Amino acid sequence: MRQKNRVEEEDRPDKENEAENGHEENQEKHLEHHLKEHARCLRLNDKAPDFCASAFYQEREIKVCLDDFKGRWLLLFFYSCNFTCLEATELAEISEAYSCIRKLGAGVVAISTDSVYSHQAFAETSPRACKFPFPLVSDRNGKISRAYGVWKYETATADRAVFIIDPQGTIKYYSVYPEEVDRNIEEIIRVLHCLQYD
Numbered sequence: 001m002r003q004k005n006r007v008e009e010e011d012r013p014d015k016e017n018e019a020e021n022g023h024e025e026n027q028e029k030h031l032e033h034h035l036k037e038h039a040r041c042l043r044l045n046d047k048a049p050d051f052c053a054s055a056f057y058q059e060r061e062i063k064v065c066l067d068d069f070k071g072r073w074l075l076l077f078f079y080s081c082n083f084t085c086l087e088a089t090e091l092a093e094i095s096e097a098y099s100c101i102r103k104l105g106a107g108v109v110a111i112s113t114d115s116v117y118s119h120q121a122f123a124e125t126s127p128r129a130c131k132f133p134f135p136l137v138s139d140r141n142g143k144i145s146r147a148y149g150v151w152k153y154e155t156a157t158a159d160r161a162v163f164i165i166d167p168q169g170t171i172k173y174y175s176v177y178p179e180e181v182d183r184n185i186e187e188i189i190r191v192l193h194c195l196q197y198d
Contacts, residue, residue: 042149045171047169048066048163056116056135056138057136059123072107073105075101075109075162075163075192077162078112078159078163080158080160081112082114083122095133097186101189112136113138115140145159
């Protein structure tokens with residue numbers, strides 16, 4: 001009888017470890033479900049989710065908030081990450097069209113899940129990036145991306161997307177792009193112009 005109890009006692013740590021592992025797995029699944037459930041699905045004419053985050057702009061770190069653009073139109077560009085040919089090309093195209101966007105009274109903000117230091121390195125090493133006339137916001141924890149419904153849980157990055165927000169802070173247009181499709185900056189500017197004169 002004593003021998004049987006000894007065996008049961010010896011087996012108990014393994015069973016406790018299995019229970020702990022099962023509990024951790026359940027916690028991870030719950031967290032994954034929570035993150036997916038709380039990735040918002042925005043619609044046209046919804047209020048744009050507020051944000052305030054660190055950004056790299058004109059060779060220094062600054063704070064950028066949605067409130068900074070109250071009373072102005074805003075083009076909000078989400079992109080996956082720095083140091084890719086596609087993203088560098090698209091951001092450069094936005095830079096080239098920046099003067100036209102400004103003439104329409106709109107601001108520009110680009111957001112990725114890269115750190116501010118990554119944005120700085122990107123700007124310092126890329127001939128095109130150093131000329132970006134708009135802030136590169138760091139959404140390191142994905143909070144902004146989730147709020148705008150463009151968070152990719154599998155890669156912990158943002159979808160390539162654009163939002164046009166009016167002076168009252170309302171989403172008037174948005175588009176999410178497949179990885180295979182380039183953004184058409186001229187088309188985005190055309191949409192902005194049409195919305196302003198609707």
